Amino acid sequence: MVKFLIASVTALAALIGVAGPAQAAGGGDVKLVSGEWSFAGPFGYFDKGAMQRGFQVYREVCAGCHGVEYLAFRNLADLGYNDAEIKAIAAEYEVMDGPDDDGEMFMRAARPADLIPSPYRNDNEARANNNGALPPDLSLITKARANGADYLYSLLLGYEDAPASTEVPDGMYYNNAYSGHLIAMPQPIYGDDVEYADGTPTTPESLAADVTHFLMWAAEPKMEVRKRIGVAAVFFLSIFLIMSYMAKRRVWAELH
Amino acid sequence: MSAEKFSNPVVRWIDHRLPVFSMLDHEKYDYPVPKNLNYFWNFGVLAGLALVIMIVTGIVLAMNYTAHVDHAFSSVERIMRDVNHGWLIRYIHMNAASFFFIVVYIHIFRGLYYGSYKAPRELLWMLGVVIFLLMMATAFMGYVLPWGQMSFWGATVITNLFSAIPIVGESIVTFLWGGFSVDNPTLNRFFSLHYLMPFVIAGVVVLHIVALHRFGSNNPIGIDAKGPQDTISFHPYYTIKDMVGIAMFLLLLAVAVFFFPNAMGHPDNYIPANPMQTPAHIVPEWYFLPFYAILRAVPDKLGGVLLMFAAIFVLFILPWLDRSPVRSARFRPVFRIFFWLLFIDCIALGYLGGKPAEGVYVVLSRIATVWYFLHFLVILPMLSVFETTKPLPKSISEPVLATAKGAA
Ligand code: HEM
Numbered sequence: 001m002v003k004f005l006i007a008s009v010t011a012l013a014a015l016i017g018v019a020g021p022a023q024a025a026g027g028g029d030v031k032l033v034s035g036e037w038s039f040a041g042p043f044g045y046f047d048k049g050a051m052q053r054g055f056q057v058y059r060e061v062c063a064g065c066h067g068v069e070y071l072a073f074r075n076l077a078d079l080g081y082n083d084a085e086i087k088a089i090a091a092e093y094e095v096m097d098g099p100d101d102d103g104e105m106f107m108r109a110a111r112p113a114d115l116i117p118s119p120y121r122n123d124n125e126a127r128a129n130n131n132g133a134l135p136p137d138l139s140l141i142t143k144a145r146a147n148g149a150d151y152l153y154s155l156l157l158g159y160e161d162a163p164a165s166t167e168v169p170d171g172m173y174y175n176n177a178y179s180g181h182l183i184a185m186p187q188p189i190y191g192d193d194v195e196y197a198d199g200t201p202t203t204p205e206s207l208a209a210d211v212t213h214f215l216m217w218a219a220e221p222k223m224e225v226r227k228r229i230g231v232a233a234v235f236f237l238s239i240f241l242i243m244s245y246m247a248k249r250r251v252w253a254e255l256h
Numbered sequence: 257m258s259a260e261k262f263s264n265p266v267v268r269w270i271d272h273r274l275p276v277f278s279m280l281d282h283e284k285y286d287y288p289v290p291k292n293l294n295y296f297w298n299f300g301v302l303a304g305l306a307l308v309i310m311i312v313t314g315i316v317l318a319m320n321y322t323a324h325v326d327h328a329f330s331s332v333e334r335i336m337r338d339v340n341h342g343w344l345i346r347y348i349h350m351n352a353a354s355f356f357f358i359v360v361y362i363h364i365f366r367g368l369y370y371g372s373y374k375a376p377r378e379l380l381w382m383l384g385v386v387i388f389l390l391m392m393a394t395a396f397m398g399y400v401l402p403w404g405q406m407s408f409w410g411a412t413v414i415t416n417l418f419s420a421i422p423i424v425g426e427s428i429v430t431f432l433w434g435g436f437s438v439d440n441p442t443l444n445r446f447f448s449l450h451y452l453m454p455f456v457i458a459g460v461v462v463l464h465i466v467a468l469h470r471f472g473s474n475n476p477i478g479i480d481a482k483g484p485q486d487t488i489s490f491h492p493y494y495t496i497k498d499m500v501g502i503a504m505f506l507l508l509l510a511v512a513v514f515f516f517p518n519a520m521g522h523p524d525n526y527i528p529a530n531p532m533q534t535p536a537h538i539v540p541e542w543y544f545l546p547f548y549a550i551l552r553a554v555p556d557k558l559g560g561v562l563l564m565f566a567a568i569f570v571l572f573i574l575p576w577l578d579r580s581p582v583r584s585a586r587f588r589p590v591f592r593i594f595f596w597l598l599f600i601d602c603i604a605l606g607y608l609g610g611k612p613a614e615g616v617y618v619v620l621s622r623i624a625t626v627w628y629f630l631h632f633l634v635i636l637p638m639l640s641v642f643e644t645t646k647p648l649p650k651s652i653s654e655p656v657l658a659t660a661k662g663a664a
Pocket of ligand 1: 301303304363364367377383385386388464468473474
């Protein structure tokens with residue numbers, strides 16, 4: 001019995017282990033650096049300051065090429081913005097609306113309920129503007145890659161000179177975190193690309209970390225509440241388990 | 257138990273006309289259960305619980321899901337972001353599916369170890385295998401619904417297997433797809449069937465339980481109960497013991513749902529399906545990996561498909577492959593060794609199914625596949641003849657009394 005149990009647990013661990021490497025497969029010799037994330041672990045939380053700065057990096061650097069199609073302006077409340085600020089941010093964008101009474105589509109300032117507009121109208125326009133490569137939407141990117149946060153962080157910092165043995169074609173760049181190493185995205189972050197609104201000094205690492213933080217939230221905006229409920233659920237169920245076990249012992253003791 | 261036994265007049269009135277309370281009472285008190293069941297006998301109830309969780313969360317998801325290639329992926333994201341507690345419902349459904357398979361795999365290995373498939377429980381066992389097949393079909397179709405990259409490519413690879421069938425293969429695939437590729441009609445029919453199948457499973461589970469209650473549970477020493485001294489009533493003894501298992505199950509499920517919700521999934525399924533772009537490695541959900549390994553171990557497509565189905569078919573005929581009259585592995589020293597080898601073999605197949613089909617992995621998959629069939633088709637029949645089993649105890653209560661305290 002005990003042997004069976006130990007074996008089953010080991011097997012389970014092995015199986016879960018199998019799923020892991022199976023997912024990471026494909027990269028080859030990619031290098032990942034890991035950041036220190038406040039959102040890691042069972043008590044993880046999003047750092048509002050980092051998310052606001054990350055949103056700024058997204059807006060001023062990434063948004064030229066990448067959209068975040070599942071985010072609406074109203075979601076920015078999670079970053080610590082108040083209603084007036086969100087209205088103001090939204091008003092800086094234009095979205096298409098309509099048809100009006102004459103049947104015409106028209107442009108108007110965005111409102112908090114609108115989705116954040118993507119830079120291109122469709123994939124074809126996106127490719128046409130990026131040498132044929134498609135910049136993926138970033139709203140789920142940290143969940144769509146193994147080790148999402150660390151991967152994104154490493155990717156943004158992973159640009160380096162190609163080794164002599166590697167030929168880098170026109171319009172491609174060498175990146176040590178990207179699978180296959182040749183990526184069509186030019187290095188987006190150098191360190192002085194953004195002047196933070198809150199005055200925080202910038203380095204390539206801080207810009208990459210902040211935008212990663214923002215995109216982690218974008219992919220999993222319910223993470224904080226999930227972990228909060230999780231701690232309570234695990235606590236409650238542990239008590240339930242202990243009490244059931246004690247009750248079971250009590251009932252079975254009557255047997256003999 | 258007659259209706260007069262109930263003190264509540266409403267219950268008595270109903271029971272006189274519709275004896276559901278008598279039936280429940282009968283199961284609770286009059287159904288004798290061997291007194292020596294260990295915690296491995298919890299897993300049937302846990303499988304039932306998992307089925308209920310899947311149905312309840314699934315129905316709620318279906319209220320918010322859109323089965324259309326242009327909207328499926330974003331409707332799931334809406335569930336994750338905008339539906340109240342939608343993320344919770346979806347993560348429970350996702351992770352409980354994996355837990356369902358973990359529980360059922362343990363349930364099956366329990367049966368293999370203690371010989372629960374042997375007479376007179378052959379049909380009980382075979383109904384279990386039917387449930388297992390239905391579960392796999394349901395899970396496969398469910399995985400297609402979010403319409404991510406793995407949904408699409410997994411569906412393409414698996415449905416394409418049927419094209420290996422000579423002559424009619426291509427027509428069957430077209431029929432399954434409802435067109436000439438995995439597309440909107442495929443998604444719609446998969447959604448419809450995915451909603452239907454769990455209720456079919458529930459129906460087969462009822463038959464499974466009817467068959468179980470015909471002869472009652474087997475037990476860790478595998479000999480029949482010889483009288484009242486060997487059995488106890490289901491309630492309160494096994495209800496409370498099942499409660500412990502349920503608490504443990506829910507605890508582990510909560511850890512997965514709240515802290516590692518995507519650990520058992522594939523990141524590529526958060527990329528919307530793209531028929532123009534094949535992922536680097538197409539891998540099915542982890543619970544299919546052993547069968548996927550068998551499929552790919554064979555160089556010939558048709559052969560692979562046949563062997564994969566054969567891997568499940570041997571379970572069907574298992575009661576006639578293992579003819580040893582002794583059920584429990586406790587008294588079968590050689591069988592026990594081979595049981596653990598099979599266990600390791602299945603884990604190995606699972607591991608290999610997740611690896612690319614190249615180089616040493618292919619060789620190992622072949623060895624593991626051969627071993628799997630060797631176990632069922634050669635080793636078990638031979639053991640039935642040549643193995644010297646240990647002497648069986650006279651009755652359940654004897655060994656139980658001998659180790660009175662530690663047993664339960
Ligand atoms: C939805 C899935 C299933 C449900 C809800 C279910 C339910 C149950 C329940 C409640 C029991 C009695 C408790 C126990 O012995 O654990 C049981 C026993 C049994 N089940 Fe299942 N089962 C399922 C799948 C399977 C499968 C896939 C198999 C085998 C391929 C199987 C084979 C058996 C056998 C042989 C027994 C009798 C075990 C014994 O008495 O030693 N079941 N099942």
